[in-house]
Amino acid sequence: MLNTKKEEPAMNDLCKKEDVRLLVHEFYAAVRKDSILGPIFNDVAQVDWDAHLPIMVTFWESLLLKTDRYRRNALEPHLKLFKEIAFRQEMMDRWLMNFDATMDSHFQGETAEKAKDWARGIAHNLQRQIRKQGGLQIKEPGG
Numbered sequence: 755m756l757n758t759k760k761e762e763p764a765m766n767d768l769c770k771k772e773d774v775r776l777l778v779h780e781f782y783a784a785v786r787k788d789s790i791l792g793p794i795f796n797d798v799a800q801v802d803w804d805a806h807l808p809i810m811v812t813f814w815e816s817l818l819l820k821t822d823r824y825r826r827n828a829l830e831p832h833l834k835l836f837k838e839i840a841f842r843q844e845m846m847d848r849w850l851m852n853f854d855a856t857m858d859s860h861f862q863g864e865t866a867e868k869a870k871d872w873a874r875g876i877a878h879n880l881q882r883q884i885r886k887q888g889g890l891q892i893k894e895p896g897g
């Protein structure tokens with residue numbers, strides 16, 4: 755008997771720079787359209803996307819492809835942002851939801867899973883630092 759079941763083409767894992775570039779660009783395309791995150795990135799932080807996207811490619815390449823080229827302070831822009839607006843859990847939940855969805859629609863494998871775990875771990879650390887900093891917030895003179 756003929757096997758009529760169509761084989762789905764297996765999805766690849768992330769293994770090269772173009773993969774990371776695709777992930778990052780697709781992820782931030784989703785973030786920009788997200789009803790919660792879009793206004794934060796576009797209107798509050800007024801992100802210069804031409805500058806931000808290459809930084810994010812370097813960041814994820816560093817972790818996933820072990821290039822070790824990211825040498826910046828990832829915490830700082832978040833602390834700055836969450837002095838301007840209050841941090842809400844749903845913001846981070848949305849970030850992670852978009853990240854997982856982007857990953858799952860393009861890649862599958864060990865590195866893809868590791869990336870989602872890393873994102874959660876980093877999100878957890880960022881939240882901890884944001885809350886800690888928020889608790890110690892000092893008002894700017896005249897602010």
Ligand code: HEM
Pocket residue numbers: 791794795799800801802805806809810813826827828829831832835845846849872873874876877880
């Ligand atoms: C509530 C969730 C988050 C929000 C609203 C947020 C927002 C931002 C903003 C506004 C910037 C500055 C962009 C610019 O002006 O260039 C930034 C930078 C960055 N974010 Fe996030 N972020 C979130 C979560 C995360 C998570 C979970 C990660 C990592 C897994 C992450 C990694 C980074 C990195 C690496 C940078 C670049 C820092 C630098 O080198 O300048 N963010 N983020």
